[in-house]
Amino acid sequence: MIAENLKNLRKRIEQTCQKCGRRSEDVRLVAVSKTFPVEAIQEAIDAGHIDFGENYVQELQEKYKAFAERIIHWHFIGHLQSNKVKYIAEYINLIHSVDDLNLGKEISKRSEQCNRIQDVLVEIHTTDEATKFGVQPEQAITLIKELSQLSHLRVCGLMTMGPFSDNPNDSRPSFRCVADLKKQIETEGIVNVRMHYLSMGMTHDFEVAIEEGATLIRIGTAIFGRRTKNLNGKER
Ligand SMILES: *Cc1c(COP(=O)(O)O)cnc(C)c1O
Numbered sequence: 692m693i694a695e696n697l698k699n700l701r702k703r704i705e706q707t708c709q710k711c712g713r714r715s716e717d718v719r720l721v722a723v724s725k726t727f728p729v730e731a732i733q734e735a736i737d738a739g740h741i742d743f744g745e746n747y748v749q750e751l752q753e754k755y756k757a758f759a760e761r762i763i764h765w766h767f768i769g770h771l772q773s774n775k776v777k778y779i780a781e782y783i784n785l786i787h788s789v790d791d792l793n794l795g796k797e798i799s800k801r802s803e804q805c806n807r808i809q810d811v812l813v814e815i816h817t818t819d820e821a822t823k824f825g826v827q828p829e830q831a832i833t834l835i836k837e838l839s840q841l842s843h844l845r846v847c848g849l850m851t852m853g854p855f856s857d858n859p860n861d862s863r864p865s866f867r868c869v870a871d872l873k874k875q876i877e878t879e880g881i882v883n884v885r886m887h888y889l890s891m892g893m894t895h896d897f898e899v900a901i902e903e904g905a906t907l908i909r910i911g912t913a914i915f916g917r918r919t920k921n922l923n924g925k926e927r
Pocket of ligand 1: 723725746768769852892893894895909910911912913
């Protein structure tokens with residue numbers, strides 16, 4: 692079932708890339724396994740998948756331990772509290788959700804203790820929804836310049852979430868805004884900052900995200916099915 696879903700999804704990614712003249716190798720798929728058990732992750736691993744996204748530190752910790760000897764790339768995609776950074780600093784592959792300097796400082800400090808340089812994305816707030824995290828687009832460059840001064844953190848791109856909506860096209864302005872911002876940041880030529888990743892697009896809007904330049908898409912439902920659990924009521 693999960694293997695089949697992954698196969699179908701890869702086909703859809705391929706088709707969308709073809710339609711808009713992009714190479715499907717340039718779109719990396721993060722399987723969002725939050726709320727799903729380790730058995731589901733195992734199935735995806737068996738189908739050849741290695742990138743997994745989680746958004747609760749405690750849940751990620753448990754899963755990390757279950758697969759400790761496996762080569763999984765773990766992505767932290769949810770809101771990250773500074774006091775939780777220490778739990779994941781040793782192994783997290785990419786943190787998608789840095790939106791303030793103090794969080795960045797904590798990540799750099801903890802990564803230094805682990806002798807690592809942590810790759811992060813800066814989360815951009817692109818909707819009017821008050822509940823979502825992320826830095827305002829106008830403040831992004833200032834924040835990125837500050838983050839670029841930190842010794843054990845490296846900004847590798849931007850992340851955003853589209854609005855709550857059934858219509859994937861409603862996400863297009865958010866995605867375009869972040870793609871434009873990426874170009875603007877590239878022209879700034881900030882030392883130690885690379886704009887390698889644009890993390891945008893979920894199950895309902897990833898095709899639009901690919902059209903707008905996403906290089907990382909974060910997909911849960913289309914791979915693992917609908918989430919019945921809603922941990923802490925904090926989903927999205
Ligand atoms: C849950 C989640 C996703 C995946 O959502 P689906 O609609 O299940 O694909 C992607 N990004 C973030 C930040 C999430 O929290």
